[in-house]
Amino acid sequence: MGSNVYNSRYAAPAEGIESDDYQMVYITAGHGWYRSESAGELEVTEGSVIFVFPNERHSFLPDPETGWSEMWVGFKGGAQTDTMVSMITDRKSPIVRIGTSDTICDCYNRILTICTMEGQGRQEAICGFISSILGYVRYKHINFSVSTTRNIDKIQRAQALLRESLMNNLSPADIAEQLGMSYSLLREQFKKSTGMSMSDYAINARHNLAKTLLSTSDKTIKEIAFETGFESMSRFCSSFRQHVGITASDFRKKNRR
Numbered sequence: 001m002g003s004n005v006y007n008s009r010y011a012a013p014a015e016g017i018e019s020d021d022y023q024m025v026y027i028t029a030g031h032g033w034y035r036s037e038s039a040g041e042l043e044v045t046e047g048s049v050i051f052v053f054p055n056e057r058h059s060f061l062p063d064p065e066t067g068w069s070e071m072w073v074g075f076k077g078g079a080q081t082d083t084m085v086s087m088i089t090d091r092k093s094p095i096v097r098i099g100t101s102d103t104i105c106d107c108y109n110r111i112l113t114i115c116t117m118e119g120q121g122r123q124e125a126i127c128g129f130i131s132s133i134l135g136y137v138r139y140k141h142i143n144f145s146v147s148t149t150r151n152i153d154k155i156q157r158a159q160a161l162l163r164e165s166l167m168n169n170l171s172p173a174d175i176a177e178q179l180g181m182s183y184s185l186l187r188e189q190f191k192k193s194t195g196m197s198m199s200d201y202a203i204n205a206r207h208n209l210a211k212t213l214l215s216t217s218d219k220t221i222k223e224i225a226f227e228t229g230f231e232s233m234s235r236f237c238s239s240f241r242q243h244v245g246i247t248a249s250d251f252r253k254k255n256r257r
Contacts, residue, residue, distance in 0.1 A: 023073075088134065214252040
């Protein structure tokens with residue numbers, strides 16, 4: 001599991017290699033090419049997922065002019081895994097276009113975080129997030145092919161604005177105005193694209209940030225409450241327990257690194 005940025009102006013194709021595992025490589029920025037025995041040479045663009053199949057000789061070539069940024073995870077095959085992957089793609093069509101997705105990036109980052117933690121159950125948690133990534137990739141791929149690029153870009157911008165406005169509580173109506181969309185259309189398209197309402201997405205973003213700060217910083221719970229946009233520590237604690245299932249202090253004790 002990892003995240004890499006390849007920016008070399010003199011990038012050269014890797015020697016053909018193969019692995020016993022699946023590799024799922026998400027290109028979050030940049031451009032390049034991918035070659036495999038079954039598919040030949042294919043163009044790779046930002047927002048593409050490359051599925052590297054077990055025992056498939058392959059190579060990568062990021063564009064020397066742009067390089068690319070990637071997030072990747074490897075996982076074992078098996079009946080269930082093979083079925084999930086086959087619902088998305090196959091060896092002859094290993095490039096899946098999904099556009100940019102904060103949800104998928106978040107799943108990759110959560111796997112990275114789990115890898116740094118100690119204790120039992122890490123493998124089960126990682127497998128859960130890999131299944132989530134596969135599910136989201138299938139969903140995004142289906143909808144990406146039937147949605148307009150313009151609407152996809154606007155929904156992704158709305159997601160970014162919601163995350164950036166945790167402190168100033170920018171309203172969904174304000175975001176719709178910034179994007180040049182009606183509030184009702186934005187609300188409808190946002191739910192269709194992400195699977196959740198804008199308010200649920202915002203509260204989820206707040207709790208995700210709070211969990212990160214509780215795990216990695218020395219800030220007090222009161223400081224974290226205000227940094228994540230809550231009006232008071234009591235409201236933060238109540239919301240955190242309701243959505244996460246345990247208190248903020250207990251979460252910090254279990255996940256402090």
